Amino acid sequence: xxxxxxxxxxxxxxxxxxxxxxxxxxxxxxxxxxxxxxxxxxxxxxxxxxxxxxxxxxxxxxxxxxxxxxxxxxxxxxxxxxxxxxxxxxxxxxxxxxxxxxxxxxxxxxxxxxxxxxxxxxxxxxxxxxxxxxxxxxxxxxxxxxxxxxxxxxxxxxxxxxxxxxxxxxxxxxxxxxxxxxxxxxxxxxxxxxxxxxxxxxxxxxxxxxxxxxxxxxxxxxxxxxxxxxxxxxxxxxxxxxxxxxxxxxxxxxxxxxxxxxxxxxxxxxxxxxxxxxxxxxxxxxxxxxxxxxxxxxxxxxxxxxxxxxxxxxxxxxxxxxxxxxxxxxxxxxxxxxxxxxxxxxxxxxxxxxxxxxxxxxxx
Amino acid sequence: xxxxxxxxxxxxxxxxxxxxxxxxxxxxxxxxxxxxxxxxxxxxxxxxxxxxxxxxxxxxxxxxxxxxxxxxxxxxxxxxxxxxxxxxxxxxxxxxxxxxxxxxxxxxxxxxxxxxxxxxxxxxxxxxxxxxxxxxxxxxxxxxxxxxxxxxxxxxxxxxxxxxxxxxxxxxxxxxxxxxxxxxxxxxxxxxxxxxxxxxxxxxxxxxxxxxxxxxxxxxxxxxxxxxxxxxxxxxxxxxxxxxxxxxxxxxxxxxxxxxxxxxxxxxxxxxxxxxxxxxxxxxxxxxxxxxxxxxxxxxxxxxxxxxxxxxxxxxxxxxxxxxxxxxxxxxxxxxxxxxxxxxxxxxxxxxxxxxxxxxxxxx
Ligand SMILES: Cc1ncc(COP(=O)(O)O)c(C=O)c1O
Ligand SMILES: Cc1ncc(COP(=O)(O)O)c(C=O)c1O
Ligand SMILES: [Mg+2]
Ligand SMILES: [Mg+2]
Ligand SMILES: [Mg+2]
Ligand SMILES: [Mg+2]
Numbered sequence: 001x002x003x004x005x006x007x008x009x010x011x012x013x014x015x016x017x018x019x020x021x022x023x024x025x026x027x028x029x030x031x032x033x034x035x036x037x038x039x040x041x042x043x044x045x046x047x048x049x050x051x052x053x054x055x056x057x058x059x060x061x062x063x064x065x066x067x068x069x070x071x072x073x074x075x076x077x078x079x080x081x082x083x084x085x086x087x088x089x090x091x092x093x094x095x096x097x098x099x100x101x102x103x104x105x106x107x108x109x110x111x112x113x114x115x116x117x118x119x120x121x122x123x124x125x126x127x128x129x130x131x132x133x134x135x136x137x138x139x140x141x142x143x144x145x146x147x148x149x150x151x152x153x154x155x156x157x158x159x160x161x162x163x164x165x166x167x168x169x170x171x172x173x174x175x176x177x178x179x180x181x182x183x184x185x186x187x188x189x190x191x192x193x194x195x196x197x198x199x200x201x202x203x204x205x206x207x208x209x210x211x212x213x214x215x216x217x218x219x220x221x222x223x224x225x226x227x228x229x230x231x232x233x234x235x236x237x238x239x240x241x242x243x244x245x246x247x248x249x250x251x252x253x254x255x256x257x258x259x260x261x262x263x264x265x266x267x268x269x270x271x272x273x274x275x276x277x278x279x280x281x282x283x284x285x286x287x288x289x290x291x292x293x294x295x296x297x298x299x300x301x302x303x304x305x306x307x308x309x310x311x312x313x314x315x316x317x318x319x320x321x322x323x324x325x326x327x328x329x330x331x332x333x334x335x336x337x338x339x340x341x342x343x344x345x346x347x348x349x350x351x352x353x354x355x356x357x358x359x360x361x362x363x364x
Numbered sequence: 365x366x367x368x369x370x371x372x373x374x375x376x377x378x379x380x381x382x383x384x385x386x387x388x389x390x391x392x393x394x395x396x397x398x399x400x401x402x403x404x405x406x407x408x409x410x411x412x413x414x415x416x417x418x419x420x421x422x423x424x425x426x427x428x429x430x431x432x433x434x435x436x437x438x439x440x441x442x443x444x445x446x447x448x449x450x451x452x453x454x455x456x457x458x459x460x461x462x463x464x465x466x467x468x469x470x471x472x473x474x475x476x477x478x479x480x481x482x483x484x485x486x487x488x489x490x491x492x493x494x495x496x497x498x499x500x501x502x503x504x505x506x507x508x509x510x511x512x513x514x515x516x517x518x519x520x521x522x523x524x525x526x527x528x529x530x531x532x533x534x535x536x537x538x539x540x541x542x543x544x545x546x547x548x549x550x551x552x553x554x555x556x557x558x559x560x561x562x563x564x565x566x567x568x569x570x571x572x573x574x575x576x577x578x579x580x581x582x583x584x585x586x587x588x589x590x591x592x593x594x595x596x597x598x599x600x601x602x603x604x605x606x607x608x609x610x611x612x613x614x615x616x617x618x619x620x621x622x623x624x625x626x627x628x629x630x631x632x633x634x635x636x637x638x639x640x641x642x643x644x645x646x647x648x649x650x651x652x653x654x655x656x657x658x659x660x661x662x663x664x665x666x667x668x669x670x671x672x673x674x675x676x677x678x679x680x681x682x683x684x685x686x687x688x689x690x691x692x693x694x695x696x697x698x699x700x701x702x703x704x705x706x707x708x709x710x711x712x713x714x715x716x717x718x719x720x721x722x723x724x725x726x727x728x
Binding site: 002003004008009010011012014015016019020021022026027028032033034035037038039040041043073074075076077078080081083085109112113146196198199200201202218219220221222223235236237238239240241242245246318320321 | 366367368370372373374375376377378384386387391392396397398399401403404405407415437438439440442444445446449473476477508513556558562564566567581582584585586587599600601602603604605606609625682684685718726
């Protein structure tokens with residue numbers, strides 16, 4: 001079976017060279033005489049893997065030394081609780097910028113544990129833009145400000161970040177490692193692995209030292225950042241195989257030239273698709289130009305019927321998972337780091353041909 | 365590299381035939397044109413995998429229809445909080461039988477959320493036995509009774525289970541699927557996958573319907589069983605690849621003849637090792653005969669020095685991860701389902717030869 005072009009929003013496409021390495025070493029890794037899946041998390045071999053994974057992430061994201069890196073389970077959804085349970089320490093209040101479905105889930109979870117102030121929202125226009133940061137008043141009596149750096153469902157992203165006294169917390173699930181960021185601007189960054197990092201089942205947290213050790217007394221031990229910091233993510237059995245594959249993806253990112261080069265590729269890929277959509281009479285993007293995501297690109301025709309036909313024909317031509325999220329409809333192409341430029345070129349060719357056929361049918 | 369005999373307590377040995385299947389389909393699974401790691405958890409292909417995994421587990425364990433099966437993240441350690449957060453609903457009291465390190469961790473977590481009664485303990489003799497169930501008085505004012513069915517570190521297991529009015533909750537992490545059990549005797553069963561089920565990063569919960577939907581109002585959404593029941597374990601992104609490998613392990617168990625045959629193999633394997641240890645002048649087992657685990661077999665010589673020498677020579681001969689847990693010392697052979705009989709036979713041969721050499725040295 002030939003590989004398809006997989007535009008899934010997550011879990012999503014991984015570099016083929018990484019998959020081939022995983023395949024080669026699947027039954028017996030290096031000199032270990034066993035699969036990585038069978039390794040004790042306390043073995044020398046696995047400790048090398050997790051340490052290398054952390055070192056690569058630190059190098060690639062230029063993570064300052066006063067930040068800890070954690071490899072956790074539970075998905076980004078568990079962070080929606082873990083952040084308030086650990087960070088609501090002085091004011092019992094968190095501020096949020098509401099930019100879509102994932103922001104809303106984070107908000108409703110934080111409400112369980114403290115007060116929530118929505119200091120900006122793009123709900124008025126269907127989350128089709130990122131609120132202007134210049135207009136922002138940030139109350140000083142908050143424990144943190146939470147943003148969703150890239151909105152997977154709505155296809156928007158922050159191109160700059162609010163400056164705050166309180167720690168800035170960001171859900172980077174869908175655009176971590178897609179471009180260089182200044183980690184020192186954030187108090188805490190979290191991301192589910194299953195888009196730009198590796199297989200599902202792993203969540204990465206980057207947390208500034210001063211935010212560790214203030215958990216609510218009722219916080220489950222496993223949801224206390226301190227638990228995992230103290231044990232270098234080996235308090236209990238971590239998702240070992242996901243960490244291993246993530247290490248290989250990080251090696252791949254380095255081979256590509258690091259985040260600067262990755263970012264250039266991502267700009268190129270996104271431009272190919274947006275340029276085609278913008279000039280197309282058939283397809284359009286619902287997202288304001290300055291707010292557009294490089295990772296998740298929703299688009300649509302004006303007809304439900306034609307959208308459906310497009311998805312059927314796309315699938316038949318090897319372009320899979322192009323359905324928009326059920327809450328938005330239409331189409332969405334998730335084009336994470338591992339999607340090759342060629343995948344976008346072929347998609348654009350296909351869209352262009354589809355458009356011609358539709359126009360012919362309409363004109364005939 | 366030849367494969368070694370891996371006696372790790374977890375993550376641990378997997379069937380080679382399963383690893384070979386995983387390897388074969390790693391880059392492109394069936395007709396999907398992508399790796400299982402790259403599949404959307406909402407795709408038809410992955411839904412088939414998770415449904416098949418559940419169906420196999422239900423068939424193999426004969427799970428009654430009034431129980432739900434959940435595929436979660438967070439490890440058994442997260443269950444230590446999740447159980448009290450969900451089950452302490454009437455009396456705010458849980459009873460525990462304390463049989464070792466893992467029981468103690470479950471106990472200390474439950475204390476955060478309610479009262480805890482230790483109704484039996486084997487702490488007096490270093491957890492070398494399972495308390496007699498006939499002597500047990502079970503207070504009716506408890507929300508549940510928690511046991512650790514197999515004590516991974518101390519090498520003991522329950523051979524029968526207490527009869528209770530309150531739901532019986534069991535941490536089956538280290539002996540699930542090692543023998544048939546009557547699920548209807550339990551209110552809730554949980555197990556980390558990384559011993560008898562599959563790769564780390566997946567936790568299986570089997571929960572009776574009446575125990576769902578009573579979570580504490582401060583329970584994080586992700587720690588509420590109801591969240592995952594309502595979404596058939598697809599509320600958020602599950603550990604997809606671990607679920608896939610677990611499905612293959614369950615197929616393998618079925619091919620072996622199911623739990624009856626698996627249990628016979630396990631009895632045979634354990635007997636080989638215990639019989640050798642019991643007749644050996646050098647090695648001995650710290651565990652009372654009636655309480656002995658089929659999965660984790662601690663043993664020791666009377667000398668720290670000789671233990672060390674044994675571990676070094678064992679490693680050099682391809683028997684790995686035989687160190688006892690740091691809290692116990694000595695040696696421990698974890699011989700889960702996937703450890704072949706031949707692995708035990710060779711280990712016993714090696715121990716026997718080691719013993720002869722030691723005796724010769726002492727006598728010369
Ligand atoms: C921005 C964002 N946050 C959170 C999540 C939830 O992640 P998980 O499924 O790992 O809980 C997602 C998943 O797609 C996401 O895109
Ligand atoms: C009986 C038992 N309970 C709980 C655990 C903890 O499991 P996890 O590491 O998945 O949190 C273990 C791990 O070995 C165990 O053996
Ligand atoms: Mg979103
Ligand atoms: Mg257009
Ligand atoms: Mg134990
Ligand atoms: Mg003996």
